[in-house]
Amino acid sequence: MRFPFSRPSILTLCLATALVAGCSKEATPPTATGDAGKPAATEPAAVKAVAETDEHSYAEPDKVRTKDLALWLNVDFDKKELSGSATLSLDWLDPKASQLVLDSRDLTIEKVVGERSDGIWEDLKFSLAEADPLLGSKLVVEVPQRNPRVRITYRTSPSASGLQWLTPAMTEGKKTPFMFSQSQQIHARSWVPLQDTPRVRFTYTAKVTSPKDAMVLMSADNDPKAARDGDYEFKMPQPIPSYLLAIAAGDLVFQPISERSGVWAEPSMAGKAATEFSDAEKMMQATEKLYGPYRWGRYDILVLPPSFPYGGMENPRLTFATPTVIVGDKSLVSLVAHELAHSWSGNLVTFSSAKDAWLNEGFTSYVENRIIEDLYGKERADMENVIGRNELAAEYAEIPAAMQVMALKPGVLKDPDDSSTATVYTKGAWLLQFLEQSYGREVFDPFLKGYFDHFAFQSIPTAKFVDYLKANLLDKHPGKVTLAQVEQWVYEPGIPDFAPKTVSPRFDAVDAARKAWLDAGTLPAATLTSGWTTQEWVHFVGGLPERLETTQLTALDAAYKFTGTPNGEIAQRWYPLTVRSGYTPANAAIAAFLQKIGRRKLIMPTYEELVKTPEGLKLAEDTFAKARPGYHPITTGTVEAVIAKAKAGGTKPAP
Missing domain, CATH: 1.10.390.10 (Neutral Protease Domain 2)
Incomplete structure (x- = not known):
């Protein structure tokens, strides 16, 4: 995952609200066995021997561990629901174990069956515990025969914390609905019942049906030439942890970058994205020279709608990326470098x-x-x-x-x-x-x-x-x-005194230009600023005082057009400054920015400043009410918590 330049503060994230969220012979969904010669899904004995725990999962991987997951899902945009089954191939490690403990959040479990040695599937007893606000519900399946495969039939909630459902109006093209997942850290459990802990790695296959106008992609072997027909199959032969399980569906087209890399995006965004990310192959080659071959086959990038709550997500074979880094000059493509490095x-x-x-x-x-x-x-x-x-x-x-x-x-x-x-x-x-x-x-x-x-x-x-x-x-x-x-x-906390230092002569020049303006009111010359990159503008705005006079902000705006900037990295520094300084001419642009963008690290600094005064709190609430339908549940929870805390603690008049 990537938060380029500025990351959300721990204080912001800690405010986020907890996200809650007889025998039969059945048709058998596709099941992956892994490619010959590929690493096994289970970890080596040396790793298993280490006593480890994951306090954020109910699973008991020291007793039984998932080797493979086979999904059979239907995408229903009208119901905002995924429905189908998850078949877990299991490795029973503890000879005394007879229960399979899984993580779930807001899932409706309809049936659980286990496969006998004769191929017959028989009903298994299961219980779903009361939901914990953070961890969700423990799903306990009784497996007295220690079946090698267990299948859970289920459906998701429309408010699943790991899924975002967008109406056509919320997309770039305005014609087709859109759905995408965000499983990290523990949101996979909101759309698949599984051992939702990075301690467990598994291969997976999936068969997914959807409306024919929706292209479905997963963190697997997406075929750039796949027909858009509403019937899709996927295979991930390398074992992955649950947080890398990903799915998306919408009006998506493919634009190649190289033989093994390309961009998926809505039609109006695909060309711009491919141009912005055209160095992806060069990045792959540079990393391979340092650290060995890329082991995942293809490296493609899916550009999501602006509601995506993060900068990027390193889903294997298919990085999910925010469109907010597409600014036309490749100045923010460190996001792609970051997500690729996760490979x-x-x-x-x-x-x-x-x-x-x-x-x-x-x-x-x-x-x-x-x-x-x-x-x-x-x-x-x-x-x-x-x-x-x-x-x-x-x-x-x-x-x-x-x-x-x-x-x-x-x-x-x-x-x-x-x-x-x-x-x-x-x-x-x-x-x-x-x-x-x-x-x-x-x-x-x-x-x-x-x-x-x-x-x-x-x-x-x-x-x-x-x-x-x-x-x-x-x-x-x-x-x-x-x-x-x-x-x-x-x-130990903090940074050691012996840590190496990094200096930037170009930032020294920016610092000098800022100081000259603050001391004498002389704006940096256009001959200097015309060559500044996003990084230099970020450093310039980020180094301004906590508050400025209206005349100063007006001068900066007149010279550099910060208000209304399409560059989110600059906007998320400029708008909090205008709020603190009482610069109301920026309010309309602030509202537009917060309604268009759902990326938390770009919008939360402004929300945090707005809620500090009664006038700002009203603007925050009014804007959030309009923006909320397009926000991801993760973003919604964070904004709700900031507003609720401000209302509970009271706000102060603007200075």
């Missing part, structure tokens, strides 16, 4: 619980920066590093020390969506840069490639990485980094 760090080697999220996002942020440096130069890579580290410093000024630790203790992270983004992304990447600079790339790059190879298609905790690091880098090259230094990065 090694996250999708290939996966954290075993949300407590170790940095193993996914920190590694990926580091690899992303290496890709950006390779394609666009060290100056740009350094600028993005500086932006991230400035935001880390700001976040660490707000959040408790317990959330600044990379390997969290059980119980610290109540909601897995609430990780400290600065910690898991920026601090994690900073540790790897420290190791890279300590050992040199000629040593560190082969080490990291070896790490990806060694743990390929496995899910691991932080301790396992630290052990591997000690054995394969620290001990083999003594005298450079101590285990105590590594443990300070991983297990």
Whole structure:
């Protein structure tokens, strides 16, 4: 997952409301067995032997583990419902186990059957526990015969936390409804009953029916030449964790980038997206040179409607991406670099619980920066590093020390969506840069490639990485980094004093131009700003004082047209400044922006500022009422919580 430049603060995310959400011979849905020679879905014995838990799942993978999932689903836009069955192929590990415990959220379970050795499917008893606001309902299936396959027939709720249903009016083309999923962190359970924990990896197949005008895609082997006929089949032969299970359906067309990469999008967006993301193949080649072959077949990008709550989601073979990064100059394509990097760090080697999220996002942020440096130069890579580290410093000024630790203790992270983004992304990447600079790339790059190879298609905790690091880098090259230094990065809050620094001469020039304007009122010359990238504008606006005079904001607007900007990275910094400063000429543009965009990290800073005054709170409520039908449930919950807290605590008159 990617939050380019600015990530939502932990304080914002912690406000998000908990998301809730006889015998018969049956026709057998398609079932994957995996490609010959592919890694097995189950983890090696060495990994299984490690005592691990995932407090955000009811599943008991040490007793029984899913090897394969076969889905048979129908997409019903009118009911806002997926219905069908999920067939789990099981590996019974505990000889005494006779229950299958699954995660679910707001699912209607209609029937559960198990396959006998003679091929007959027989009814199994099951119970659905009362729903927990965060974790959903525990689904317990009694399996006294320890059946190798269990099938659950079910349907989803129209308000499933992991699905977004859009009317035609909410799409780019305005003609066809749209549906897409967001399974990370624990939302897969809202559209499939399964062991919803990254500790479990499985292959999967799917047969999906839909209206004939809807193209269906999944995080699997999407055929660019597939006919749009309402009947689709998919196969994912590599084992994945549940949060990488993904589906989308709508008016989608394909635009190729290379032989193994392309863009899926609504027709009016496909060409622009393919142009913006045309470097995807070059990114793949750059990463392969560093860390070994891309192991997922194709790498395609699905551009979703603006309601997508995140920047990107690394669903294997099919990155989900926000259209807000398509600005015409490739300045925000670090998102694609990030999601592609997950093909090694996250999708290939996966954290075993949300407590170790940095193993996914920190590694990926580091690899992303290496890709950006390779394609666009060290100056740009350094600028993005500086932006991230400035935001880390700001976040660490707000959040408790317990959330600044990379390997969290059980119980610290109540909601897995609430990780400290600065910690898991920026601090994690900073540790790897420290190791890279300590050992040199000629040593560190082969080490990291070896790490990806060694743990390929496995899910691991932080301790396992630290052990591997000690054995394969620290001990083999003594005298450079101590285990105590590594443990300070991983297990202690804050950033070590010995962390390497990154500077940006181009940002120094931006700082000088900003200071000259604030001191003397002289706006930066057009000859200077005409060459500024998004990164430089972000740094310029982000470094302005908390409040400005109306005359100052008017001057900036007249010169640079910040109000109404199509660049979300600039907008999400400019609009909070205008709200704090009482600059009402921006209000109409703020309302339009919040109604059009559903990406949390772009809109939440403005909502947070609006709710601080009675006038702003009214604008926030009025705007949210209009925007809500197009927001994803995850976004809706976050905005609702911010508004509710403001109303409960009262607001203050504008300064």
